[in-house]
């Protein structure tokens with residue numbers, strides 16, 4: 001499968017490497033195709049990895065990951081080109097964080113709308129699945145916790161897209177809980193804040209959510 005990554009930060013690099021490790025061809029996109037961060041990532045990620053612009057990566061991917069700073073996300077999608085994302089699975093790992101008042105950040109949107117729903121409006125023909133927003137990048141691939149596999153909570157409007165994201169998440173060592181449509185982002189994005197605030201209060205970032213069932 002061909003995977004496009006929109007975002008050159010820790011999340012883009014981690015998920016990009018995770019897809020390459022599964023044997024997929026991955027192109028990482030940036031505002032600037034010559035971005036040294038992307039070139040370096042492509043070099044160290046092996047023969048399956050390449051670099052380009054946001055539009056190049058969106059065109060390349062059958063599946064595309066969105067991992068951009070919230071304040072730049074609408075612009076990144078505009079640069080990627082909504083037509084290049086039409087019909088594609090778009091994994092939205094962003095969180096709508098507003099850092100303008102300092103730490104901890106606030107959610108820039110919520111209750112009756114969400115980042116995930118905004119992304120779906122900005123890329124209306126993409127099959128957006130909110131996922132990978134409730135854990136730090138260090139534990140996204142092959143998470144190792146004494147309590148067993150943590151739970152990746154997801155939401156999106158397209159059942160086949162969620163099936164694909166479930167398969168990929170399971171291949172990376174997660175179990176998956178599907179919370180329904182993309183409006184589930186209204187609950188998944190505050191979950192990110194619970195994860196962040198627990199980390200700040202405890203000075204540790206080695207935690208993940210798990211849904212216990214019986």
Ligand SMILES: NC(=O)c1ccc[n+]([C@@H]2O[C@H](COP(=O)([O-])OP(=O)(O)OC[C@H]3O[C@@H](n4cnc5c(N)ncnc54)[C@H](OP(=O)(O)O)[C@@H]3O)[C@@H](O)[C@H]2O)c1
Pocket residue numbers: 006007008009010011012029030031032035066067068069070071072073075076093094095096097132133134135136137138
């Ligand atoms: N860090 C984590 O562990 C973690 C975990 C879960 C979810 N998240 C969420 O995942 C997303 C990515 O986080 P991150 O820490 O990997 O990276 P980040 O530093 O939040 O974002 C980096 C990316 O944002 C792009 N960007 C910044 N301003 C832009 C603008 N004005 N227009 C277009 N693009 C712009 C950058 O483009 P260039 O490449 O061109 O510079 C870069 O690709 C965030 O929404 C974050 O909240 C993060």
